[in-house]
Amino acid sequence: MTRAYNFSAGPATLPEAVLRQAQAEMLEWHGAGASIVELSHRGPEFLQVAQEAEADLRALMSIPDDYAVLFLQGGATSQQALIPLNFAAPGQKADYVLTGHWGKTAIKQAKPYVDVNVAASSEADGYRDVPERGAWRLSDDAAYVHITANETIHGVEFRDIPDVGDVPLVADFSSSIVSEPLDVSKFGVIYAGAQKNLGPVGVSVAIIRRDLLERAGQPRADIFTYASHASKESMLNTPPTWNWYLAGLVFKWMRAQGGVEAFAASNQRKSALLYDVIDGSGGFYRNEVAAGARSRMNVPFFLKDEALDKPFLAEAKAAGLISLKGHRALGGMRASIYNAMPEAGVEALAGFMRDFQQRNG
Numbered sequence: 353m354t355r356a357y358n359f360s361a362g363p364a365t366l367p368e369a370v371l372r373q374a375q376a377e378m379l380e381w382h383g384a385g386a387s388i389v390e391l392s393h394r395g396p397e398f399l400q401v402a403q404e405a406e407a408d409l410r411a412l413m414s415i416p417d418d419y420a421v422l423f424l425q426g427g428a429t430s431q432q433a434l435i436p437l438n439f440a441a442p443g444q445k446a447d448y449v450l451t452g453h454w455g456k457t458a459i460k461q462a463k464p465y466v467d468v469n470v471a472a473s474s475e476a477d478g479y480r481d482v483p484e485r486g487a488w489r490l491s492d493d494a495a496y497v498h499i500t501a502n503e504t505i506h507g508v509e510f511r512d513i514p515d516v517g518d519v520p521l522v523a524d525f526s527s528s529i530v531s532e533p534l535d536v537s538k539f540g541v542i543y544a545g546a547q548k549n550l551g552p553v554g555v556s557v558a559i560i561r562r563d564l565l566e567r568a569g570q571p572r573a574d575i576f577t578y579a580s581h582a583s584k585e586s587m588l589n590t591p592p593t594w595n596w597y598l599a600g601l602v603f604k605w606m607r608a609q610g611g612v613e614a615f616a617a618s619n620q621r622k623s624a625l626l627y628d629v630i631d632g633s634g635g636f637y638r639n640e641v642a643a644g645a646r647s648r649m650n651v652p653f654f655l656k657d658e659a660l661d662k663p664f665l666a667e668a669k670a671a672g673l674i675s676l677k678g679h680r681a682l683g684g685m686r687a688s689i690y691n692a693m694p695e696a697g698v699e700a701l702a703g704f705m706r707d708f709q710q711r712n713g
């Protein structure tokens with residue numbers, strides 16, 4: 353068996369140790385006589401898994417007690433619709449700061465429910481920077497301010513938490529959650545699909561300041577109500593038990609590796625190595641994002657000659673480096689280097705890039 357270094361943006365590479373543990377526990381979980389995925393979500397076995405996963409995520413992210421932690425179905429996109437439904441009155445204003453493709457999706461999901469005010473946008477410049485806070489035009493009476501902490505396709509990341517006063521800050525952290533220490537108390541809501549830094553696709557995490565759960569929001573079914581999920585500890589209906597279990601294994605693995613502090617340091621080294629190769633290539637490779645907004649998780653780059661894209665991808669694959677093709681919206685290449693990507697994988701990619709340039713530059 354040969355596992356390649358997998359730079360997929362999501363679903364993304366998982367820690368090998370986690371996959372091996374899941375494999376070992378697949379047929380029978382801890383003497384239960386069945387796999388965890390075959391047991392009731394209300395039984396003692398899965399309840400233990402669920403509670404430990406929440407406790408481990410709380411410990412990893414230092415989540416204050418006045419925040420609910422929910423494990424939900426529907427992906428990050430569903431959260432983008434549930435947020436206006438739960439936290440804004442019908443037609444109320446909500447401010448959105450647009451820094452890439454996923455911010456656009458968030459706006460699209462919100463538009464049926466709220467009066468979206470695009471408070472700032474980098475769209476006209478091709479999403480290459482985060483608009484300066486001073487230039488944002490926030491509404492006086494917004495229900496919340498929404499940002500995309502890390503734009504997975506455009507490779508643009510907020511490096512500071514913006515101050516939006518008393519209005520709750522809602523942030524899509526799908527592609528950068530648990531990549532570094534974060535002051536959760538600065539946010540009203542943090543949400544993330546799991547399939548980048550937390551585990552497998554099929555479960556999303558929503559971290560919600562509890563006072564917001566009391567907002568009336570809009571007419572909606574119980575199943576679309578965060579407060580109902582919170583009151584039932586994410587077991588309002590059958591939760592995605594396998595995905596939740598795997599995410600729990602990832603949390604334990606992260607804690608054993610030294611937690612978010614350790615990953616922050618290695619994520620910094622990994623991304624700096626790739627940006628150094630790109631910037632030092634004399635234009636053979638290029639990344640167009642402003643230096644202060646470059647993502648540590650997703651590094652998009654272009655080759656100086658598009659005709660080299662195909663050979664680059666083919667030779668990278670032959671060298672055991674896969675899933676480097678950029679998103680169709682942007683073209684070029686993209687290296688997604690989440691927590692589970694070992695430094696050795698990024699070193700191998702950097703070496704390959706230098707070598708490819710030497711042979712084709």
Ligand SMILES: Cc1ncc(COP(=O)(O)O)c(C=O)c1O
Nearest residue numbers: 427428429454504524526527545
């Ligand atoms: C930042 C961000 N937000 C939202 C999404 C959409 O997530 P999902 O496909 O889980 O709905 C993605 C998916 O890649 C993403 O990267």
